Amino acid sequence: MKYVLGFTAGAVLCLASASHAGLDWTTVHSRANCGNNESITWWYLHPYNWKVVSFHQFKKQPAHMMDTGFSYTWRQHAIHWGEGVHGDFQVWGYHYLYEYSQKVPFDTTYANDCSIYDGW
């Protein structure tokens, strides 16, 4: 049941947060201990070839890595649903853009708390 709750909260968080990031250009973020642990690249309805690699550390020890692979999308997300309910996680996000003329580590993000982007 604990995991069901975690998943539900994560889904709600995602839905609650999904409407205001990257309104007019690409933005990226990571969040930790926030229902989910996540790293997301986002520009609403503007798809590009994005990949996100997200490293999660628990109690100062590496927990695991998530790799979304590449896809042509306007919202590339590496999310571990419900993982953040346990607390004491740190999350690193590496946000990659690939095009025919360039391969770019676009931005990096780090979070050790649920510092929700205002407006989400």
Place this chain on the structure above:
Amino acid sequence: MNKSILSLLLIPSLSFALQPLSEEQKVLKASQEKENMKMLAEMGLPLPDSGIKIVPRAMMGLPQEIIDKGIRDEQSIKENGYISEDTVRPMELINFKAHALDEYKQYKNNNKVSSTHIRNNIKDLKLGFEFKGIPSHIDIETIGFVPQGSFDEESGGWSGVVQFFNKKDIGTCAYAIRSVKVSHTAAELAMEDVTYDINNKATLKKVHGNKDSGFVYKIEWFDTDNFHALECANKNYSVENAAQVITLAQQIDSN
């Protein structure tokens, strides 16, 4: 159980202040980041903060679908001078002023520094780097400024910003800049496509759209401090328009 559900659902409404890292936490964070770099390198990915590299496309390890589309685009450029495709981007830019007015109204009471909405004044956008913007001697009508990239309190704010503006004889444009230092960005650029049009800096250019959609003229240029992009939308395609956008980019970069 109801309390548990309630507390979980309330998480988004709480205000979480980012706590500054202690010295010990900073050391541990740096140590983990070194490990992360090792793993990214093992995955064959370009590393953050690794600079600008000009390499043959064959060495970039691009996914096959990106290569296939690029080959189709090259053929289109040979035939038309531009990448022929249906795209909403030209009209989106051309209509951006009206969109901005709506967004100003919608977010007029939102003063949060990390919100992604448009600002009327660059002073209202907290950036982690110095942004000079479009030089004052260039005659433009600024529409507004939006953030791009990441918001990092430790770095002082956003890693990038975009200035939207109208420019007579060119159209509606967006000038985007991303700080290398704050974003930790880097680039591998395909040798076959790189020119040095913008003040002898590595430059990528493309025009895409069609007669029904309108056209976007896009120029990106790269230096050790910032990565830049200039997009200008116009209903028509011409070589002269493309040249004007290049000249504009050169002027912006000279600031």
